[in-house]
Amino acid sequence: MPILYSQPDSGNCYKPRLLMAKLGMSFRHVTVSALDGSTRTPDYLAKNPNGKVPLLELDDGRFLAESNAILLHLAEGTRFLPSDAYARALAYQWLFFEQYSHEPYIAVRRALMVYPERAKEATPERLAATLEGGDKALGVMEAQLQKTPYLAGEEISIADIALYAYTHEAERGGFDLRRCPAVSAWLGRVAADPGHVPLGWLPE
Template sequence: MTVAYTLYSMHGSGNCYKIRLVLHELGLPFRIIDVEKGSGITTSPDFLALNANAQVPLLVLPDGRPLAESGAMLLHLAEGTALIPADPYERALCWQWMFFEQYSHEPVIAVARNWLFLTPGGRERMAHRIDEWQTKGYRVLSVMEGRLEQSDFFSGPTFSVADIALYAYTHVAEEADYDLSAYPAIRAWLARVASRPRHVGIGWRG
């Protein structure tokens, strides 16, 4: 009997989607425990014993050990696979773009999507932040466009965990009021990722 991974996942979260996507990409067996916002699951004693930071995604390995933070999960699951480049420089580029996603991309595009698309009344509450999100978000998209004009994928010629990390929130950027029509290289990259045989959309629950 195959022992599966357990993923605590919030359905609308791009960070949780990253892990669902890599698990499916690698064909690894897993089960999902859906966590609804405000359900109290992440502040329960049982959950806090697994992740004291009280956040999802949370991955429980087949041997029972917990792992938090989406980037750490991506790297752990992809260890020894083609999703981490063998070439040292391309591998470093993979890390570079994963750090970019966490430091520059997610704090703008993901946060804007959360407030403008997922949170009832969020647009009104955060109206004073929209111009800032737009300015910073379009700068991020321009940086990505420049890279993708040079390369099919972020770390080089092949698909990697850096692409998974950046795809998760970029492919739903329009839900955060970003217009991708001026970014043909990004749109072509999104299509390449979506055409992969094991690709699943953010609406897929497993």
């Protein structure tokens, strides 16, 4: 059985848990957190020298880090990775967008406002910059979701799993999703997809 090392309240860690739940995959969960230093222990660094979560340990003992790489691996041969080459490339496009144009603003602003230990970093300048960047990212998503029900087209894919994680928490970072009706409707579609679980869900 694969083992997922993750922090329960992290959106990046939620991504693989959500996909595995939707796929009905069995896995064991080990809680590791950047907040308590457990990602910096010698034992964990031996598994992932980058000292971050999530981390997937495969049945054969190999490890795979980075949330979107884990999504790509888990989605292979499933409904979440398009078989058409162009549609698959579009899903990849949104994965890169999530990490470079979305997560650095929406996830970071949420963290600044949710975690007390990050409060000292929440300067007016940082909050303004993350709000501007996050609003821009939501605008890009809104434009696409006015055209198609899901980010990479007509069917749900790992692009939607990746971007759902922090978008559905965006209001905790002070973003107003009422300005993005297509994004809000999309959030509802992803949540209605079979096997959906909330952010804090862990396997029994």
